[in-house]
Amino acid sequence: MPSRTNPVLGTRALNRATLARQLLLSRAEMSAADAVGHLLGLQAQNVTPPYYQLHARLAGFRPAELAGLMESRDVVRMVSMRSTLHTHTAHDALTLRPLVQPARDREVGAFRKGLTGVDLDRLKARARAFVEAEPRTMGEIREELLREWPAADPQSLSVAARCLLPLVQVTPRGVWGRSGGVRLTTVERWLGEGPGQAQPVDEVVLRYLGAFGPASVKDMQTWAGLTRLREAFERLRPRLSAFRDENGVELFDLPDAPRPDPDTPAPPRFLPEFDNLLLSHADRSRVVAPEIRGRTWTGNQAHRTVLVDGFVAGLWRMDEGEGEGEGPRLTVELFGTHTRTRKEEIEAEGHELLAAMAGSAGSVRFGSIHG
Numbered sequence: 001m002p003s004r005t006n007p008v009l010g011t012r013a014l015n016r017a018t019l020a021r022q023l024l025l026s027r028a029e030m031s032a033a034d035a036v037g038h039l040l041g042l043q044a045q046n047v048t049p050p051y052y053q054l055h056a057r058l059a060g061f062r063p064a065e066l067a068g069l070m071e072s073r074d075v076v077r078m079v080s081m082r083s084t085l086h087t088h089t090a091h092d093a094l095t096l097r098p099l100v101q102p103a104r105d106r107e108v109g110a111f112r113k114g115l116t117g118v119d120l121d122r123l124k125a126r127a128r129a130f131v132e133a134e135p136r137t138m139g140e141i142r143e144e145l146l147r148e149w150p151a152a153d154p155q156s157l158s159v160a161a162r163c164l165l166p167l168v169q170v171t172p173r174g175v176w177g178r179s180g181g182v183r184l185t186t187v188e189r190w191l192g193e194g195p196g197q198a199q200p201v202d203e204v205v206l207r208y209l210g211a212f213g214p215a216s217v218k219d220m221q222t223w224a225g226l227t228r229l230r231e232a233f234e235r236l237r238p239r240l241s242a243f244r245d246e247n248g249v250e251l252f253d254l255p256d257a258p259r260p261d262p263d264t265p266a267p268p269r270f271l272p273e274f275d276n277l278l279l280s281h282a283d284r285s286r287v288v289a290p291e292i293r294g295r296t297w298t299g300n301q302a303h304r305t306v307l308v309d310g311f312v313a314g315l316w317r318m319d320e321g322e323g324e325g326e327g328p329r330l331t332v333e334l335f336g337t338h339t340r341t342r343k344e345e346i347e348a349e350g351h352e353l354l355a356a357m358a359g360s361a362g363s364v365r366f367g368s369i370h371g
Contacts, residue, residue: 006244009214009251012262014286015310020258021211022277023057024269024307030058032065033089036075039211040096040204041086043279044077044174049272050087051176052304055356056269062356063176070175073191077169079162082225082279083107087174093187094196097166099204103225104163114153115160123149127161128186135170135183138162201232206239206254212280214243214253223280249283266310268342268349273302278312288312292335303369306332308342316350317369318358327362330354333369 009017019025023035032054036042039057042050051063066087069075076093080086080100088096108120123145130136130144138158145157161167166187172180188195208220217230233240233252243251253259271277277287278296288296289311296303296312306314314334330350338346343366350364 006242008246009243010246011286014214016260016262016264017214018212018286019266019310020260021213025266027059028057033069033074036087037089040207041088041092043274043276044085044087045274047174049274052272053275056271067176070171076190077174078166078187081223090191094193095199098196098198100224100226108160108163111156111159114156118149118152120160123160124164127165131185132189135185137183202236205232205236209252209254210257213257214251215281216249216251218282222282268346269307270316270353271305271307273304315369327360328354328358329362330364331369332366
C-alpha cells in the first residue's frame with residue numbers, strides 16, 4: 001500500500017511526465033533504432049502506425065529510416081506484449097518474447113478443446129521446421145498442421161503455432177511504400193541467431209518506467225499482458241522513487257527520470273491507431289479524460305487521435321485528393337471547442353505531418369472524420 005507520506009502526482013503531472021518519456025513534449029534528436037528500443041517497441045497491428053508513431057516523436061524523421069531498418073533486419077514485426085503485433089529491435093525481439101512466453105502458453109490453453117489429441121511439442125516442432133524451410137502464410141501453416149491432425153479445429157491449430165513459436169512477419173511486409181502479404185518464419189531464422197534468453201524482469205521494469213512512468217504495478221501488467229509483477233517492483237523499491245496518484249494508487253518511478261512542471265506546454269501531436277501511449281496503463285486518465293472514454297474506438301478498431309495540451313482531444317484521418325493534382329487532405333475532428341490560436345497550432349502540425357509522411361503540402365480541414 002502507498003505511504004500517506006508519498007508525494008501526490010496529479011493528472012497533469014502524470015501527463016507531462018509520461019509525454020516526456022514518450023518523446024512527445026518535444027521531438028527528440030534520436031535515431032529511429034534508438035527510439036524503438038527506448039519505447040520497448042511500437043504497436044504494429046497495421047503496417048503504417050509505427051511510422052506515424054516515430055514522426056510524432058523524432059526530429060526530422062522520414063519513413064525511409066524505419067523502412068531501412070526493416071529491410072536490414074535491425075527491427076522486426078512480431079507478436080509480443082499483450083499478444084499483439086509490435087515492431088521491435090532485433091535484440092528485444094529475441095529477448096522480450098521469451099519474457100512474455102508464459103502468457104502465450106496460457107493463451108493456447110484457452111483453445112485446448114479444439115486441440116484434443118494434438119501433441120503440442122510435436123506441433124511446435126513441425127511448425128518450426130515448416131516455416132524455417134521458407135517463410136509461409138498462416139493459411140499454409142494451418143494446412144500443414146491439418147495434415148497430421150485433420151480432426152483438430154483449424155483456428156486452434158493456427159493460434160497454437162502463433163503462440164508457441166516466436167514468428168516474425170518477413171519483409172516486404174511492414175516496409176513503407178511496398179506491399180506484401182503476411183509471411184512468417186521464426187525470429188531465430190530471420191535474424192540468424194540462436195534462441196534468446198528472456199530479459200531479466202527487473203531490467204524490463206526499469207525500462208518500462210523509463211518509457212511509461214511514473215506507473216503502478218497494475219499499469220505495467222497491463223502493458224506487458226503479464227501478472228505477478230509485484231515481487232519485481234518490491235525488489236527494486238530501494239532503487240525507485242514512490243508516489244501516489246489522486247486516488248491513492250502507489251506509483252513507482254526512476255529517481256532521475258523527467259517529471260516536468262504540470263504547466264509545461266505540450267504541442268499538438270497526431271498519433272496513429274493503437275499508439276502505445278493510449279494502451280500501456282491500467283488507468284489511462286493521464287492521457288484520455290473520462291468524459292471522452294470510448295470515443296477513440298469503434299468496435300475493436302482504434303481511431304487515429306490528436307493530442308491537444310497533452311490529452312486526447314480529437315480524431316483524424318488522411319484521404320487522397322479528389323481532383324487531379326490535389327494533394328492529400330487531412331481531416332481533424334475535435335471533441336470540444338478550442339481557441340483560434342490552438343487550432344492554428346493543430347493546423348501547422350497537420351501540415352508538418354503531410355509534408356513528412358505524404359510528401360505533399362496537401363490541405364488540413366476541421367470537420368467530421370465520418371463525413
